[in-house]
Amino acid sequence: MTERDLIQQIQKLTLQQGRGSVVQGIGDDCAVVTKDQKDVWLLTMDTLVESVHFDCSWHPPYLLGRKAVTVNVSDVAAMGGKPVFALLSLGLPADFEPAWATELNRGIHDACCQYGCLLIGGDTVCSPEKVSLTLTLIGEAAQDQVVYRHGACLGDTIWVSGVLGYAAAGLAWYQSSQTGQTGNIPPLITPIQSCQSCQSCQSCQSCSPPEYPAEYPLELKPCLDAHLNPEARTGLGRVLVQTGCVHAMMDISDGLATDLAHLCQQSKVGARVEAEKLPGRQGLACAADLLQKKTRDWMLAGGEDYELLFTASPQDSQIIQDVAAEQGIRVSPVGTITEQGQGVCDKEQQISFQGFDHFA
């Protein structure tokens, strides 16, 4: 049973119930429910599990706390909403280190402040071995400005924000570093030590990522940062929906190939991606050379980009470019929406659902 099968099973069960004030149930970045005559709530829930989504041996707890918030905020951003409230379920081993938990909580708090949401509740549980962080994030938006996955039209231009594949390259580097496969470049990982009394010293390794070693190629740094400390595109998401030009949108969390396939499935269309237009190839080249990997694989199937994927009519391209430029964020046209029968292709090759599936 794949992750998609499991989600479809849950979705099928819920469709047997009435919908009431539910505008959108399972199947988009957020659920959407009516708040009042004008506005809606956006609700999302994402879990990070140790050894699956992160590795405590290289992820400083402060940045891990930030990331747990960011990946949820990204879902709200992907529908054009503004984060408002968060709930946290924190699973820690019985013998957790208090200083580590303190830094984790400080990261969660700082990210909530940055994105303007308030932590209002949750749960703390003992987790037998692994740390886990589940957040529910609640955002709001004007009902007529929410953008879903299902609006893409034949002929639309496919856009992505920022660059792709960096987080995947960063993860690959840490993993290789751990097993000593980084050639002449010394391993990056040193066990994370917090100072004895750390509540927020801003200088020990719990508080901040280890200093970037001088012998390291500078090109790797954005990849490592993208993995440890992603940013959610809340500002861009909101200005994009305000243009009224965006037909469909979602965030890229499981890799472009998989997420675009989801968007196409919901919109009942196909897509042709031009892989040579994917943004980030140059920046990834150094890591790809050193690890003997292909930049294309990271960009198409890497995952954890937390960039926005959206479609708009080609005639609105200038508007899209202009509002993104005002936010200081690069957006790139990477392909075209085609007919449903075409699937998701890079030139002639099918690339649907190449990304991450927890149970595949």
Add this chain to the structure above:
Amino acid sequence: MTERDLIQQIQKLTLQQGRGSVVQGIGDDCAVVTKDQKDVWLLTMDTLVESVHFDCSWHPPYLLGRKAVTVNVSDVAAMGGKPVFALLSLGLPADFEPAWATELNRGIHDACCQYGCLLIGGDTVCSPEKVSLTLTLIGEAAQDQVVYRHGACLGDTIWVSGVLGYAAAGLAWYQSSQTGQTGNIPPLITPIQSCQSCQSCQSCQSCSPPEYPAEYPLELKPCLDAHLNPEARTGLGRVLVQTGCVHAMMDISDGLATDLAHLCQQSKVGARVEAEKLPGRQGLACAADLLQKKTRDWMLAGGEDYELLFTASPQDSQIIQDVAAEQGIRVSPVGTITEQGQGVCDKEQQISFQGFDHFA
């Protein structure tokens, strides 16, 4: 660092932020946020982790799914609300059994239907070894009818619904059964087998609890049921708040001694419990004899009762009894609210915070 320390740390961080439409943040059964001029949303989040909160070797997945919903609904009931929406984060090992997951999902669905809430979103993740279920539950209530933990008054009668300690006795029995400590009575646990094609056969062990063995004392059955398949007191919670007589309320999830201590702390009062008035002693006697345990310990510190704990003026006792009787639910006066300096006592003995702390 205890669970209370950890929660206080998180709470302290969030108090640095503004409150806006937040009526109640961390520190009650649910967070409360303004919905419109009349109504509020109630938000809660609870996690069940395998080996900590449940054991798959005796917990049929259908009932486990039900319980994950029920424990969250209980928090909404405890503030007088009506469940509306649920989000689910489901963590499963990579090699999970599809039939098992199907039954789990069916239990979640059925409990959502029973309590009138709609599953609108969530997340599925691979969990390295253990199953975990995190639910966020959203309820609604009229703003002027929500009852908090903080309203208990000096001289109030302390009430509990239903019986106490049954779930703890049921859990103790399963645990003893697993290690063969149930004396002449054969172990209850047989590995749970689902039929090959189980989607919802209503007869295999995935679908329903194993048949109750004929040689088992009948007195044990309610204890086992209370552990496997608790009920949330949504109906009682709502009629109690509608009387306007209830000063403070919460659900009993960590044991009466701990939860009453929380209520007293929030209300800045003390409490004197009369342990001989705690409801359920007779029903527990059989299990207590067989396992050589004390019924008092299960009733005071057992946990997972999911009954309501509330206080009201002694002059309103008849009203409380009457509305509970209409719901067909027993309520029992078990003590009196005293001055803050008194702590929480059974006669002269301090019993504060005797219940479950994940990290103590």
